[in-house]
Amino acid sequence: MFTLRHCLLLASLMFVGVSSANTVKLANGEWAPYQSKSLKNGGFISQLVQEAFEAEGYQVEYTYMPWKRGFEESKAGKLDGSLIWSKNPEREQFFHYSDPVITLSTSLFQRKDKPVTWRAREDLSAFKVGGVTGYAYGIEDLEKDGTIKIQRISSAENNYKKLAAGRLDIVLEDTDVGLETINKLNLTGKLEPNDKTLTARDYFVIISKKSPRAQELVDAFNRGLMKLKEQGKLDKYREASIRGEYKQ
Template identity: 60%
Template sequence: MSRFIMLMALALVTNLSFAEKITLANGEWAPYLSKGLKHNGYISHIVTEAFAEEGIEVEYVFLPWKRGFEDAKSGKFEGTLIWGYNEERAKDFMYSDVVAQLGTSLFHLKDKPLTWDKAEDLAKYKMGGVIGYAYGIEELEKQGVLKVERIGKDVGNYKKLAAGRLDIVLEDTEVGHETLNKLNLADKITADPKTLKSRNYSVIFSKKSPNAQRLLEAFNRGLKKLQDDGRYQKYLDASRRGEYK
């Protein structure tokens, strides 16, 4: 019996030591993703736990969004998080089930309210965004109906808005309010009550990775487990309470 127990213990140790490890490119997008947050933000926490359910350990490499995307595209990393769907990206990546559904708010000066009903009405405003971010109006940009001045970091957009050099900053609602508080601009800038169409975000896996399909399926299984047992909502609620700071 003792020999059997020893063999079982050895097998367990062996399995643990050979647990699969993967590397994903990550980016700064607090409160969802950030190197400076607990568990790297609640979305990173969800992704980590979903893979852990399938015996996969995740290491994150935080990079500027464009670089992380390109490195994952080339196969340097198995994938990257989190990204909205578009046909161009889908040529090089496989999309997981939806990890987050987010909407875009239109931040503006409180003394300069906006008037609009549909996205096309925003053509009369100077809008700012961040390079590589999807706001749900990309098709209108391609058609030349809307123009968005994009820069590398969102902070610069809010400063330009406060100085009157922009009319609108496009930003996820929760992210925008958090940034305004950090910059002490919440008394001057607010979000329009209406938001643009919500967008679905996923973990994307590089088609250059030979394990892309298997990792995609494993992640989706793990994500469903988190949703079913309540951990997904638990982590979201914790983030809203500021527990990841």
């Protein structure tokens, strides 16, 4: 005979089963200002991805780990997937890609009173260009052959100070990172990104082909993402991030 206790236990087990089935386990990584354990809501991209799944009835469980480990554990099916990644042939062997979450670009930051004019990458050889040691900007081939000289230093913030002082003509930087940095340094009245971006690349949520719900999760995420973008959430969160509102 079933007692009230048995009924409650059965209901609890059923709830756990449903809850588990609706949980998406994703590897997350450190890439401020987009995603980071130290940022409010994990950064605006983490928030966007979570809310896109939630819009379709799924709950997201993030596990923060080094990028390589997150990739390998997702690839093996230990996690459903990871965020956010660009496309390449190797990854496409093991993962399904969502619709593009965001397009990220490398900008040429310049002084507002001294904008630069350029058409091709080679034109940058005429300018004093600042960058950060170890960073890739998509023109390393021209740097290697000596066509462009990038004055690389360890501190990104110091590059903007040098630009504001007229010691550089251009600072190469991820657009959102640069905008956040000049806002932090109170240089928005002096510095800006050039209208023409240097490079642009789409980034995606990747879902492991070993996940038994792979296509289901991709389809659900794409539907939720479309809803959020139509509501203007991506632009809203991105602008808030640039203003520094995700810093804790």
